[in-house]
Amino acid sequence: MEVIIVDSPEQVANRAARMVSEFIQKKSNAVLGLATGSTPIALYRELIAAHQCGETSFRGVTSFNLDEYIGLAPENSQSYRYFMEEHLFSHVDIAAKNTFLPSCKRDDNPRKVGRAYEEKILASGGIDLQILGIGSNGHIGFNEPSSSLASRTRVKTLTRETVDANSRLFDDGDFQPHLAMTMGIATILEARHILLLATGENKAAAIRDAIEGPLCAHCPASALQMHRRAVMVLDRAAASALEETDYYQWVESQHVSLVEEYGHYYDL
Numbered sequence: 001m002e003v004i005i006v007d008s009p010e011q012v013a014n015r016a017a018r019m020v021s022e023f024i025q026k027k028s029n030a031v032l033g034l035a036t037g038s039t040p041i042a043l044y045r046e047l048i049a050a051h052q053c054g055e056t057s058f059r060g061v062t063s064f065n066l067d068e069y070i071g072l073a074p075e076n077s078q079s080y081r082y083f084m085e086e087h088l089f090s091h092v093d094i095a096a097k098n099t100f101l102p103s104c105k106r107d108d109n110p111r112k113v114g115r116a117y118e119e120k121i122l123a124s125g126g127i128d129l130q131i132l133g134i135g136s137n138g139h140i141g142f143n144e145p146s147s148s149l150a151s152r153t154r155v156k157t158l159t160r161e162t163v164d165a166n167s168r169l170f171d172d173g174d175f176q177p178h179l180a181m182t183m184g185i186a187t188i189l190e191a192r193h194i195l196l197l198a199t200g201e202n203k204a205a206a207i208r209d210a211i212e213g214p215l216c217a218h219c220p221a222s223a224l225q226m227h228r229r230a231v232m233v234l235d236r237a238a239a240s241a242l243e244e245t246d247y248y249q250w251v252e253s254q255h256v257s258l259v260e261e262y263g264h265y266y267d268l
């Protein structure tokens with residue numbers, strides 16, 4: 001696991017945007033795994049800016065989002081489809097037909113929807129680069145603590161903590177779902193590259209458990225310890241509970257010289 005610690009949330013977004021842009025420039029038909037939540041919004045803003053100045057094109061890109069609420073229509077402003085349109089898709093040249101979310105309508109069979117989503121990912125060649133946020137309880141996607149590390153796309157019941165944390169995004173009286181369809185942990189681990197972003201002190205304990213804690217279902221993000229190419233970009237607050245900070249910074253300074261020497265970040 002590579003741990004990159006920067007000073008501020010803006011630098012997290014900037015660093016991640018450079019990595020994603022570089023990735024798409026090298027592989028114009030990349031399959032991206034996308035995340036929602038407040039953390040990636042600044043990353044998407046930077047990607048839009050890179051697109052507007054002609055640096056990055058999403059024309060050949062296919063995207064699969066991690067998760068979607070059950071019971072919210074795409075046009076509902078709280079749905080993750082709406083979020084993606086608002087924060088990324090409508091501002092870049094990605095083809096609408098190549099953007100996928102695990103949407104499950106009330107009368108759909110969730111098992112079939114989950115299987116079909118997995119098949120669609122495989123048929124697209126698998127996810128090249130998965131972007132992740134992290135919940136303050138260590139969840140990735142909506143894989144809440146106790147999720148099987150072998151899980152695939154399916155319905156999850158959200159914890160009360162997650163419902164409370166996300167309630168800030170819903171207006172009083174709005175229906176807030178307690179169920180979501182999410183890629184599983186095994187699905188996420190199949191991505192070729194993983195880029196997790198975390199900012200703020202409320203993520204510090206989850207980040208500590210994910211990076212330095214034991215591999216266990218109690219902290220779903222700890223499963224990333226099993227991935228060969230997972231990069232965590234953290235601001236100082238999110239990194240504040242880590243014990244091995246000096247080592248991560250030392251590795252990073254070595255890595256920067258390697259990138260300068262060889263001129264690339266990702267071996268695609």
Ligand code: GLP
Pocket residue numbers: 035036037038039040066067132133134135136139140141142162166
């Ligand atoms: C939601 C999403 C996760 C996201 C998490 C953290 O629960 N399903 O993918 O990582 O929120 O969100 P935020 O970045 O707003 O803290």
